Amino acid sequence: MDHFSYSWQALRTAVAGLPDEDFTRPSGCSGWLVRDLVCHLVIDAQDVLITLVTPAVTEPTVDAVTYWHVADRPPTGEDPLDALTVRLAAAYGEPHLLRFHLDDVGSAAGRAAGLADRGARVSTRDEVLTAGDYLTAYVLEWTLHHLDLIAHLPGAPRPPAEGLARSRELLERIAGAAFPASFTDTDALMVGTGRRAPTGAERTQLGELAARLPFVLG
Known part of the structure; x- marks a missing residue:
């Protein structure tokens, strides 16, 4: 599957x-x-397009796991970007403009x-x-x-199960440890990245891994 x-x-x-009214709700x-997150997705789509047409000839320096940097603390919103x-x-101004731009650039990123x-080598963030x-x-x-988008929108469509499972696998490889089998994929991603705090029972199940949370990815 092309995840x-x-x-x-x-x-x-x-x-x-x-x-339209959901664009002014928190993400x-x-x-x-939500509108800020959608704007970020437009920028992400642009990054995909740029990276896929930025070839590299040197050996890879990172892979799908080591591409991610684990930060010391969650973002505060004060970063200039x-x-x-x-x-x-x-x-x-109007949500339909954001929808249009994401559909336009996002479709192009998907086609690219x-x-x-x-197998081609590309360069981004000074890495290959x-x-x-x-x-x-x-x-x-x-x-x-996707989880951020629907955090306060209970009626919105959820991420596909295949993407959740693949993402959990990636996060566990980044962490170098598996989350408890009792955790759903969504729970592992939300707790693992600090999007919600673990319950007392979850913290017990996490064992030593609890002390390393959250994994703030950037």
Whole structure:
């Protein structure tokens, strides 16, 4: 299965189905409204397009797991790019403009991913990796942001089960440890990345892994 395309299509479809009023509701990203998150997705789609046409000739320096950096603390919203995203999202004014831009750029990113040679080397963030590894890393990006999108929208479509399972696998490889089998894939991703705190029972089940949480990915 092409987890990248499946997860990306599901996320874009969820955004396309949101009523206008949901764009001003909070998202699961601290300090961001849904519209801010959607604007971030537009930027992500642009990054995919840029990376897939930025070839590299040197050996890969990272793969789908080591592509991710684990930060010391969650983002505060004070990062200049985060702040720019909020201002840019507000500048769209009408939700339909954001929907249109995400559909336009997002569709192009999806087509580019489908045409990409998975073995070709590409460059991004001063690193080199195969296009396949890059697209696999973004399965985790799309799935986490799908969970962010619906954090306060209980009626919105959920991420596909296949993307949740693949993302959990990636997070466990980043962590170097497996989450308890009693955790659903969603629980593992939410607790593992600090999107919610573990319950007392979950903390007990996590054992030594609890002291290493959260894994703040960037």
